[in-house]
Amino acid sequence: MALLEVKNLKVWYPIKGGILGRRVGWVKAVDDVTFSIEAGQTLGLVGESGCGKSSTGKAILGLAQITSGEILFEGEDITRMVRHNRSPYRKSVQMIFQDVYSSLNPRKRVLDIVAEPLRNFEKLSKDEEIKRVEELLAIVGMPPSAMAKYPFEFSGGQRQRIGVARAIALKPKLIIADEPVSALDLSVQAQVLNYLKDIQQELNLAYLFISHDLGVVRHMCEHLAIMHNSRFVEFGTRSDIYDNSQHIYTKRLIAAIPDIDPAKREENNQIRAAVAQEFEEAHDKYYQDGRAFDLKRLSDTHFAALP
Numbered sequence: 407m408a409l410l411e412v413k414n415l416k417v418w419y420p421i422k423g424g425i426l427g428r429r430v431g432w433v434k435a436v437d438d439v440t441f442s443i444e445a446g447q448t449l450g451l452v453g454e455s456g457c458g459k460s461s462t463g464k465a466i467l468g469l470a471q472i473t474s475g476e477i478l479f480e481g482e483d484i485t486r487m488v489r490h491n492r493s494p495y496r497k498s499v500q501m502i503f504q505d506v507y508s509s510l511n512p513r514k515r516v517l518d519i520v521a522e523p524l525r526n527f528e529k530l531s532k533d534e535e536i537k538r539v540e541e542l543l544a545i546v547g548m549p550p551s552a553m554a555k556y557p558f559e560f561s562g563g564q565r566q567r568i569g570v571a572r573a574i575a576l577k578p579k580l581i582i583a584d585e586p587v588s589a590l591d592l593s594v595q596a597q598v599l600n601y602l603k604d605i606q607q608e609l610n611l612a613y614l615f616i617s618h619d620l621g622v623v624r625h626m627c628e629h630l631a632i633m634h635n636s637r638f639v640e641f642g643t644r645s646d647i648y649d650n651s652q653h654i655y656t657k658r659l660i661a662a663i664p665d666i667d668p669a670k671r672e673e674n675n676q677i678r679a680a681v682a683q684e685f686e687e688a689h690d691k692y693y694q695d696g697r698a699f700d701l702k703r704l705s706d707t708h709f710a711a712l713p
């Protein structure tokens with residue numbers, strides 16, 4: 407049984423217009439998306455800005471309203487429960503954000519920030535609480551002295567660690583990580599990815615790892631979902647996606663991975679140009695009125711939105 411199953415999820419935001427504020431249309435942010443995540447595993451959700459990644463993550467947490475579809479957690483239908491802040495489900499699923507600074511209250515000390523979920527769900531004595539926060543900070547590689555400080559006293563990478571310490575406070579089973587390293591310097595990105603992997607092992611965490619960059623998620627994710635215009639266009643294992651991509655949009659994302667090796671830059675520029683041209687020419691074969699086809703099964707693990 408999968409840890410999380412998302413079935414035919416739609417998140418449509420109403421567009422209101424006129425003086426009466428009537429609904430005049432929809433922004434179809436997520437348009438019929440189905441996937442599952444196993445305990446302890448990482449699913450990468452990748453696509454360009456605006457394609458519906460955050461809306462997918464927020465729907466799972468009840469932060470965006472579900473228009474239709476179902477969410478199952480450990481086999482139980484929790485679609486109607488996701489919005490209840492104190493349900494056990496909301497303990498088991500946590501989120502970490504790209505813009506961690508705005509998600510950390512600047513007027514609170516790190517102790518209060520990390521202890522907040524504990525205070526909502528568990529009755530701990532002051533001493534127990536401090537001990538727990540100390541342990542959580544240690545897991546993300548921060549010293550106990552951090553507790554008395556404020557968010558502005560830390561670097562971007564350290565603040566991301568504080569956000570992670572808070573997210574793991576209630577021993578969740580799933581973390582929705584929404585572009586967790588996109589705002590960080592390249593040198594810090596690798597460190598953060600590494601400790602996210604380390605704590606995953608330690609705590610048997612599953613991740614839904616959201617990114618706009620296929621390069622970043624390469625070493626994080628056993629499975630990947632490629633999203634374009636509110637739809638999944640391809641789904642598969644790491645090797646299905648990186649070595650055997652079938653959808654033109656996936657190929658374009660792969661060609662867009664920044665080069666590390668300067669010697670290959672010229673060659674890759676040519677590949678990129680060729681894929682961009684193929685994307686223009688073949689676009690209408692892969693989309694019907696701009697909408698990706700339903701996923702077709704290519705193997706036990708590999709699916710693509712082909713006609």
Ligand SMILES: Nc1ncnc2c1ncn2[C@@H]1O[C@H](COP(=O)(O)OP(=O)(O)O)[C@@H](O)[C@H]1O
Nearest residue numbers: 419433434435454455456457458459460461462
């Ligand atoms: N609260 C909202 N109300 C209306 N439209 C929204 C809202 N949030 C996101 N959108 C729109 O939904 C689409 C998908 O957004 P989002 O899920 O944030 O994409 P991503 O995370 O991939 O950049 C975009 O067109 C965005 O403008």
Ligand SMILES: [Mg+2]
Nearest residue numbers: 459460461584
């Ligand atoms: Mg987003």
